[in-house]
Amino acid sequence: xxxxxxxxxxxxxxxxxxxxxxxxxxxxxxxxxxxxxxxxxxxxxxxxxxxxxxxxxxxxxxxxxxxxxxxxxxxxxxxxxxxxxxxxxxxxxxxxxxxxxxxxxxxxxxxxxxxxxxxxxxxxxxxxxxxxxxxxxxxxxxxxxxxxxxxxxxxxxxxxxxxxxxxxxxxxxxxxxxxxxxxxxxxxxxxxxxxxxxxxxxxxxxxxxxxxxxxxxxxxxxxxxxxxxxxxxxxxxxxxxxxxxxxxxxxxxxxxxxxxxxxxxxxxxxxxxxxxxxxxxxxxxxxxxxxxxxxxxxxxxxxxxxxxxxxxxxxxxxxxxxxxxxxxxxxxxxxxxxxxxxxxxxxxxxxxxxxxxxxxxxxxxxxxxxxxxxxxxxxxxxxxxxxxxxxxxxxxxxxxxxxxxxxxxxxxxxxxxxxxxxxxxxxxxxxxxxxxxxxxxxxx
Ligand code: ADP
Ligand code: MG
Ligand code: ZN
Numbered sequence: 001x002x003x004x005x006x007x008x009x010x011x012x013x014x015x016x017x018x019x020x021x022x023x024x025x026x027x028x029x030x031x032x033x034x035x036x037x038x039x040x041x042x043x044x045x046x047x048x049x050x051x052x053x054x055x056x057x058x059x060x061x062x063x064x065x066x067x068x069x070x071x072x073x074x075x076x077x078x079x080x081x082x083x084x085x086x087x088x089x090x091x092x093x094x095x096x097x098x099x100x101x102x103x104x105x106x107x108x109x110x111x112x113x114x115x116x117x118x119x120x121x122x123x124x125x126x127x128x129x130x131x132x133x134x135x136x137x138x139x140x141x142x143x144x145x146x147x148x149x150x151x152x153x154x155x156x157x158x159x160x161x162x163x164x165x166x167x168x169x170x171x172x173x174x175x176x177x178x179x180x181x182x183x184x185x186x187x188x189x190x191x192x193x194x195x196x197x198x199x200x201x202x203x204x205x206x207x208x209x210x211x212x213x214x215x216x217x218x219x220x221x222x223x224x225x226x227x228x229x230x231x232x233x234x235x236x237x238x239x240x241x242x243x244x245x246x247x248x249x250x251x252x253x254x255x256x257x258x259x260x261x262x263x264x265x266x267x268x269x270x271x272x273x274x275x276x277x278x279x280x281x282x283x284x285x286x287x288x289x290x291x292x293x294x295x296x297x298x299x300x301x302x303x304x305x306x307x308x309x310x311x312x313x314x315x316x317x318x319x320x321x322x323x324x325x326x327x328x329x330x331x332x333x334x335x336x337x338x339x340x341x342x343x344x345x346x347x348x349x350x351x352x353x354x355x356x357x358x359x360x361x362x363x364x365x366x367x368x369x370x371x372x373x374x375x376x377x378x379x380x381x382x383x384x385x386x387x388x389x390x391x392x393x394x395x396x397x398x399x400x401x402x403x404x405x406x407x408x409x410x411x412x413x414x415x416x417x418x419x420x421x422x423x424x425x426x427x428x429x430x431x432x433x434x435x436x437x438x439x440x441x442x443x444x
Contacts, residue, residue, distance in 0.1 A: 002028060008053055012083060019046040026050040026206040030143070030179060031057065036199045038149075039181045040190070041208040043337060044318075044344035047181045048076065050206075051145045055114050056085055058142035062106060062135065065117045065145040068160055072148075073117040075316065080115060087115040090131075091122055103131060111140055120151075120162035123169065132169070141176055144169070146197060149180040153192035154382060163196070170198040183340070184210075184333045186411045210336065210407050211416035214343045215351055217403035218423035219396075219431075221438040222356035229270040232256075232324070232354070236276055239322040239350055240303060248300035252321040256306045257338055259327045259359060264306040267326055271304060281307040309338060318345035324352050327359030328397060331389035332410045335396070355397045357442040363390060398439075400424050400431045 005027060009015050018024035023046050026039050031054045039050050055063035067073050073089050080087040088102050105113050122128055135141050146152075152163040170178060178200070180193055194203060225231045240252045258264045261282040268280040279302040281293045297305040298317060305311070309330075323342040329335035335353075343349030367387040374380035396406050403422035408415050420426040 002031065004057060005031065005053065008056055009049075012056055012085065013049065013053065014083065015049075019049070020208065022206050022208045023047075023050060027053050029204055029206070030054045030177070033143075033177045035202060035204045036178045036180075038190070038193065038199065038203055038205045039179065039207075040185050040205070041181075041183065042210055042212060043183045043340045044316075045208055047147070047183070050181065051143060051147075051179050052080065052085070052115065055142060058114070060111050061140055061142040062111055062113050063115050063143040063145060064132075064141060065115055065147055066120055066123060066163075066166060067117050067147045068119065068151050068158065068163075070119060073119070077117060085115070086113045087117065088113050089117040090128065091119055106131070106135060106140065107138075120160060120166060124162055124165045132173075136173060136176075141173075144173065144176050144178050146178070146180045148182060149193045149197065150182040150185055150189050152196045153189045155186075155188045155192060155385070167196050167198045170200075174200070184337055184411070186333075209416065210411045210413050211404055212340060212343065213416070213421065214346055214348050215339070216348065216421050217339070217351045219353045219355050219403075221434055222354050223441040224434055224437050228354060229267075229274065232267075233271060233274045233276060235324075235350075235352065236271070236304060236322065249298065250319055251300055251303065252319050253297065253300065253303045253317065254305075254322040254324065255312065255320060255341060256304065256324040256326055257309055257311075257329070258306055259308070259363070261308065263326060264308060268304075268306045271306075276304055277302045278304040278306060281305055281311045283308060283310050309334070312338060312341055315341065316344070317341075319347075320344065320349060321347075322350045322352065324354065326354050328353065328355055328363060328390075329393055330363065331386070332392050332396060332406065333389075335393060336407050336410075353397060355438075360394055398435065400428060400435060 009018070022041055026037060027050055030037050030050060039047055041047055051063060051065065067076070070091055070093065077087045077089060090099055090102055102113070105111060106116070118128065146166060148158070151158050151160040152166070153159065178197065180197055180199060182193065185193065193199070220231070222228055236254060239254060243251050256267055258267055261284045264280040264282045268278040271278040279293050279296055281290060285293060293305070294315070296302050320342045323339045325335070325338070329338065339351035342351055367383065367390055370383040371380060371387065374383050396403070402418045402425050404418045405415050418425045424431050
């Protein structure tokens, strides 16, 4: 292997080895700077390193990274700065002086910033486009990276219209190597990424199967259990063993996704009453409070957090032992991504849905309403798609089929050997019975 790559991995990034062969292959290919590269690996497999390492190897040049959220950008920059890698951002929230400092560094004969993070909104501004052409003129750009590239696709679950404009940049800067990365992409999304980002052929793709072998999936039918909070408590106690010898912030912890603010409160209260320290996170909190809640969970003061789905993007806590959905998730890719926050350290973790007819009905109602409300054909199409995606998720819950296979089918992956890593494979008969009972219980 390239000595310089390996040396940088150890000395600068402080990693003993690559996390997986796909990461290694992608880094080596990207360093050649010959082709555009597409990387698709599940959350937590180490996509950032695929472009950060090549970026660090470039002298006097900067890698531009498009990333969807300022919060996500901040996390990455903090992490890089801890490793003494110069990384910065230009965004709408910055003061003029700060922005000037970054721009002068970039335009200096000796550019020391290795990675510059930018939101797609910022990328669309004329001042940024001017900066970009300047940098290009003086050969200051090493790579252009589009992180969370699925945001370009309307078929993804995080569509961001400003991502579409990045394609214009691709056409303008034909001779720079582009790198697109995403966790969740099926054929349609990959096609959109290629089309809208105008990636150059031959595009080299690096993919890891979506199978997360340390995650155990199951579905629990709310109607079939006597007391759902008791059941929840017992499940959590099973997942979280007491590990007193481990520092507080590294101990096992969990996330419970709820559909509404009220639920985050109720579930947190019920669990606290039952002796499990739980804190609630939702969009109703002020930015500062949200930060405090997140930190209280991150550093282990509270082991469990109840949250609406706005929580979690960019949260990199490796010791999450369970992710629970209190009610049905909105789609398969959303569920894959949210539940995928469990077990990032590779140790066993559990993902469970507490499925209820009420949660299904209320989401069904909201989504149908969106279709009726839609003011344009385009919006109607999207709303219909959201409803169809939701029905696939409902089917996931109301079918006795390997949960990992359902993900694999969705992402056009080969079917993995589940080997009892889900309830349907572990005890098919039991799940069938549960489902029957659920259906007879919910008949009107
Ligand atoms: P992704 O973007 O694919 O979700 P990240 O880039 O955020 O993943 O990385 C996930 C975690 O894996 C991070 O904590 C990161 O520090 C760690 N990681 C990345 N590369 C390696 C490696 N070669 N060895 C060990 N850990 C790694
Ligand atoms: Mg990432
Ligand atoms: Zn299975």
